[in-house]
Each structure stands twice: as C-alpha cells, then as structure tokens.
Amino acid sequence: MRMLRWSIGLVLIAAFGYFNFFIYDGPIYFKLINVILVSALFVLFRVIFGPSPADRIVAVDILGILIVGMLAILGLHYDQGFLMDIGLIWALLSFIASLAFAKILEGRSLDD
Amino acid sequence: MSLAVKSKIVVFVLAIVVWLALTGLGLQEIIAGVLVAAIVSLTAGHFLITTHKQKHMLHRWLYAVLYFFKFLWEMMKANLHVAYIVAHPMLPIKPGIVKIKTKLTKDAAITVLTNSITLTPGTLTVDVNEEKKEIYIHWIDVKATGIDECSKEIGARFESTLTEVFE
Amino acid sequence: MIRETIGMVFIFIGIAFDFFGVLGLVRLPDVYNRLQAATKCVTFGSAGILFGTFIIQGFNSFGFKALIGITFIFLTSPVAAHAISRAAHRARIPLAKETIVDEYEKDKELKEQTT
Numbered sequence: 001m002r003m004l005r006w007s008i009g010l011v012l013i014a015a016f017g018y019f020n021f022f023i024y025d026g027p028i029y030f031k032l033i034n035v036i037l038v039s040a041l042f043v044l045f046r047v048i049f050g051p052s053p054a055d056r057i058v059a060v061d062i063l064g065i066l067i068v069g070m071l072a073i074l075g076l077h078y079d080q081g082f083l084m085d086i087g088l089i090w091a092l093l094s095f096i097a098s099l100a101f102a103k104i105l106e107g108r109s110l111d112d
Numbered sequence: 113m114s115l116a117v118k119s120k121i122v123v124f125v126l127a128i129v130v131w132l133a134l135t136g137l138g139l140q141e142i143i144a145g146v147l148v149a150a151i152v153s154l155t156a157g158h159f160l161i162t163t164h165k166q167k168h169m170l171h172r173w174l175y176a177v178l179y180f181f182k183f184l185w186e187m188m189k190a191n192l193h194v195a196y197i198v199a200h201p202m203l204p205i206k207p208g209i210v211k212i213k214t215k216l217t218k219d220a221a222i223t224v225l226t227n228s229i230t231l232t233p234g235t236l237t238v239d240v241n242e243e244k245k246e247i248y249i250h251w252i253d254v255k256a257t258g259i260d261e262c263s264k265e266i267g268a269r270f271e272s273t274l275t276e277v278f279e
Numbered sequence: 280m281i282r283e284t285i286g287m288v289f290i291f292i293g294i295a296f297d298f299f300g301v302l303g304l305v306r307l308p309d310v311y312n313r314l315q316a317a318t319k320c321v322t323f324g325s326a327g328i329l330f331g332t333f334i335i336q337g338f339n340s341f342g343f344k345a346l347i348g349i350t351f352i353f354l355t356s357p358v359a360a361h362a363i364s365r366a367a368h369r370a371r372i373p374l375a376k377e378t379i380v381d382e383y384e385k386d387k388e389l390k391e392q393t394t
Contacts, residue, residue, distance in 0.1 A: 006201040028287075035294050039301040046304055046313075054310045054367035061359050062304060062317045066297060068348060069328040073290065075341065076332055084332075084344040091351055098359040106366035133343045191296055191323045194316050198303040207312055208380035230357035231322065236315045237357075238364045238383055248383045250311045250364065257380045 029077035036070045057101045064094025120157035124149050175276040182273060183228055190233040197252070208254040209238060212263040214245050215271060221278040222247075228270050235266055286335035293327025296320045309375035310367050318360040325352055 020034050043066065046059040068087040075083035127149035135141045197205060216222050226237040226247060234252040241248075246259075249266060256262055300320025307313050329345040329352075336342040368383060 002203075003201055032290065032294055035298060039298055042301045042305050052310060052367075052372050054363060054370070054372050055313065057363055058310065058314050058317060059304065061356075061363065062301070062321050065321050065325050065352060065356060066301070068352065069293065069297065069325040072328055072332045072345060072348070076335060081339075081341040081344065084341055084348065088344065088348055088351065091348065091355070095355040095359055099362055102359075102362040102366040105363075105370050107370065130347070134340055134347075136340055187319075187323060190319050191299075194303060194319055195296065195299040198299050198306060198316055203306065203308075205307070205312060205377060207309075207375060207378050209311075209374075209378075209383045210380060211383075226361065227354075227357040230360055231319060231353075234315065236311065236318070236364060237361050238311075238368060250315065252312060252315055254379055 027077060029073050032073055033070055036066060036073070040066055040070075053105055057098065057105065060101070061094060061098040064091060064098075067094075115161060116158040119159070119161040120153045123157040123160050124153040127152055172277055175273055179270070179273045179277060182270070183232075186228075186232040186269065190231065193233045205252050206254050207250065207252050208257070209248055209250050210254065210257060210262045211259050212247050212249060212266055213259055214247060214263075216245075216274060216278065218278050221274055224278075225270055225274055229266065232269075282337070283335050286331040286333075289327050289331030289334060293324040293329075293331065295324070296327065297324035300324060308377065310372055311364055311374065314360050314364055318356055322352055322356045 016038060020031055024031065024034070040063060043059050043063045047056050047063075050056045050059060068091050071083045071087035071090070075081065075087075128145055131145040131149065132141065135145075197203065214222065214225060216225060222240065226240060229235050229247070229249060230237050236250040236252075238248040238250050240246075249262070251262075251266075256265060297320065300317050303316025303320065304313050307316055326349050329349045333342045333345040333349075336345070374381060
C-alpha cells in the first residue's frame with residue numbers, strides 16, 4: 001500500500017518536472033518559481049488537513065521562509081532590489097507570528 | 113570609558129555601516145541614517161557588549177571561523193540525510209526524545225550549541241534545563257538512549273570548539 | 280557570465296532542497312519529525328537561493344540585502360522550531376507510534392515548574 005502511494009507520487013512529480021522544464025516555454029526564472037509554488041501547494045495541504053494545531057503552525061512558519069526565496073528569484077528576473085525588502089519584512093513578520101502562535105498553543109497569554 | 117558607552121558606540125557604527133551598504137551613498141541617506149542610528153543606539157545600545165575585554169581575542173576569532181566551517185559541513189550532511197529519509201519509500205525512521213548533558217556555562221554558548229544541534233543531522237532541541245545543564249533532544253534515528261552515550265554522540269562534535277570560543 | 284553560472288548552480292541546489300523539505304512535511308508521521316525535515320531543508324534551501332542571488336548580483340544593495348537575509352534566516356528559524364516543538368509537547372500533542380523513548384515525558388516536574 002505504502003509502495004503504491006510512493007510510486008504514484010513519484011510518477012506525478014516526474015510528470016510535473018517534465019512539463020515544467022521541457023514543455024513549458026518561459027524564462028528560466030519562471031520555471032524555478034513554478035517549483036517553489038508547487039512546494040507551497042504541499043504546505044497548504046498541511047495547513048488545511050493538518051491533524052493537530054501544531055502541524056498548521058509548522059506549515060505557516062515554513063511558508064514564510066519559502067516566500068523569501070521566491071521573492072529573491074522574482075527580484076532577479078525583474079532586476080528590482082525592492083522585492084528583497086519585501087522578503088526581509090516577510091521573514092521578520094512570519095518569525096514573530098510563529099513565536100506568538102507557539103505561545104498561544106502552550107496556553108500562556110501574550111504579555112507573559 | 114564605561115562599558116555601556118563603548119557598547120553604544122559599537123552599535124552606532126555597525127548600524128551606520130549596514131544602512132549605507134543597503135542604500136548607497138547620498139546626502140539624504142546619510143542624514144536619515146545618522147538620525148535613526150543615534151536613536152537606536154541611545155535607546156537599545158547597551159545590550160550588545162556586556163563583559164569586559166578578555167585576552168586571547170585572536171585565538172577566539174580563529175576558533176570561531178573554524179567552528180563556522182565545521183558547522184557548514186555538518187549542515188550539508190544533515191540535508192543529504194534528511195533528503196535520503198524523505199525520498200526512501202519505506203521511511204526508515206526511529207524517533208525518540210533523549211537527554212544530553214553539556215559542560216558549557218555561559219548563556220550565549222548554550223544558545224549557539226542548541227541552534228547548531230537543531231540544524232545538524234537528525235536532531236532538534238526541545239527544551240533546556242538551566243540548573244542541571246541538560247538539553248532535551250528529539251532524534252529522528254535513535255542509536256543510544258543513555259545520557260552519556262547521547263552526549264558523546266550529539267554534543268561532543270561542537271562542544272570542544274565552542275569551549276575554545278566562549279570560555 | 281561565469282558568475283551567473285555559479286549563482287544558478289547555487290539556486291538549483293537550494294530549490295532541490297526546498298522541495299525535499301516540503302516533501303518531508305507532507306510524508307513524515309508526526310509534528311516533531313515534520314519540524315525536523317522542514318526546518319533543516321527549507322532553511323538550507325532558502326539560504327542557498329539567497330547566496331546564489333548574492334553571487335549573481337555582486338556587491339550592490341540587492342546583494343547586501345540577500346546576505347542580511349541569510350543571517351536572518353539562520354538566526355531565526357532554529358528559534359522558531361524550538362518554540363513550536365516545546366509548545367507542542369506541553370500542549371500534549373502525541374508522538375508518532377514509532378517512537379521508542381521519551382525522556383521529556385519522564386521529567387514532568389520540569390514542565391510544571393517552568394510554565
């Protein structure tokens with residue numbers, strides 16, 4: 001059963017890689033950004049179907065770090081430095097949000 | 113010159129350098145940077161340096177650089193290990209929470225040690241007991257459960273270098 | 280030209296590790312294992328992407344922002360992982376059934392006194 005699921009996943013990922021890197025005709029940076037967006041879809045799967053609240057908090061924390069890398073590649077494509085500013089602020093806010101969520105999960109109040 | 117004043121001057125210079133590296137030279141940038149750096153260093157500048165200057169400064173910096181490269185190498189191994197586990201069809205994991213003992217005493221040293229443990233192969237810091245100097249670690253592939261074997265297996269890689277850097 | 284090639288190699292490595300980390304977030308069985316895979320791989324992957332950006336851009340303001348982003352990610356993401364795992368264990372979120380040892384559960388008085 002586990003072997004079957006693993007094979008299906010491998011076929012799906014290989015199909016995505018083939019379509020993204022060989023069929024899709026776009027700039028190289030957009031191909032890379034597509035990979036990060038599919039990763040973000042996986043993270044959203046964990047946000048929606050996570051069995052416990054901690055799973056959702058982990059997923060949101062990881063999403064913040066993924067977005068920083070995506071914004072760096074987007075800034076390389078458009079040659080604009082200000083996208084990196086957005087990335088830095090995003091990383092800062094997602095870090096503070098993870099700490100606040102962890103504190104609430106632990107059962108303490110925020111001014112503790 | 114007292115310690116707080118020295119710390120504030122160091123924070124001011126660092127803030128100016130980082131600001132100018134980010135924005136580039138220009139009259140407006142310099143004026144705004146000096147104003148903001150002065151406010152920051154006056155309000156929060158006394159937290160950076162809290163101990164007096166010690167001897168062996170060169171020795172400590174050399175070991176810090178050595179520690180950095182050792183950490184990068186361990187981190188490469190960590191990522192290849194996790195990629196192997198995730199891509200394997202049967203998920204070969206054997207998780208558990210173990211306890212290790214550390215000999216480091218300063219807060220900064222323990223912080224660096226726990227952060228390094230989180231980013232290196234298969235281990236994640238869960239909690240620190242400050243009185244007994246014990247660290248609780250979630251290990252994805254448990255090889256030993258006793259406290260001494262775990263300390264030798266996990267902590268000893270970094271502890272010898274960190275002792276030279278911080279103590 | 281050679282600089283851009285090296286930078287693209289770093290970006291490719293970073294994106295591959297990002298993808299593996301997120302795959303671990305989906306496949307592994309409980310919160311702590313997911314946190315391990317995701318924190319290590321995604322931190323290293325994003326740092327690789329930012330380092331490739333720095334190599335392509337060189338020493339201008341974009342490159343310095345990427346360097347500051349690397350230090351920031353390396354300093355903050357272990358702290359966030361530590362906070363989340365501690366909170367999850369104190370909120371009685373169960374470990375996976377493969378777990379063989381739990382020393383933290385045995386030392387309950389530590390959990391009570393530092394809450």
